[in-house]
Amino acid sequence: MENYKLFSNWLNHILEQEIPKGIKAFNFNLYEGSGETYDIHLIGSDEFDEDDSDWACTDYFSSEEDIFSIKRSGDIQHWEQGLNYITMLVERYLKEGEFANILKSASAIGIGFVDGDIDILFRA
Template sequence: MTLDSTLAPWLEQALQSPLPDAVVGLSFNLSEGAAGDDASFCIELVGTDRFDAQDPDWACDEVWAPEVREIELPYSLTGHHWEDCLAALHTALLQALATPRFGPRLTAQVQGIGLGFVDGDLQLLWQRDG
């Protein structure tokens, strides 16, 4: 199992219907998952009704989430440290944005896409020019 083979089916399901018109920003939110032997991180996708690259709280204005809002990502895919997880997801999501399969569907109507840990700093993955 790879990060791509885990994220792709989830993204495919999340994007099977067009985003609601109110969505102008997308945020991939990371959090710590279950503790124990199968410890993991979780990733969720939400849509927001505003986007402002200068305001780190823009991703708090959630108006949409896919039916399967969140999936778990085992440490074997992300590493054990939050910095490793963030770096792995940053790379994987940039790769997804660069594909014809996901890029147009993620960017068609939004002004920006972010990634970060809940209650942490948000990294900008993509922003519409102009």
């Protein structure tokens, strides 16, 4: 899975930088890109409330302009398929990624399109 290797390299590059203390949750914000892509942006929030998804709007830490893009293809054309596919990439990283422990040091890890619901993939 070539996308996993590229995704893992992108995430390693972000997580090997100095991450501020006090992050309560990470979220993988997803966007439908203009060039037939799904774009992924990582944020770390200093607040977390599972009943109020606004916690993911507080980017105490952010990958800024460093966005990872996955080209849409036949099997990941619709947003639901894109979400499922990217969720699989994140879950694999949480199992075997070089800096998965940094993500797992937070109370929760979520994923979701910026204008939609957040799925919680990990709880400490």
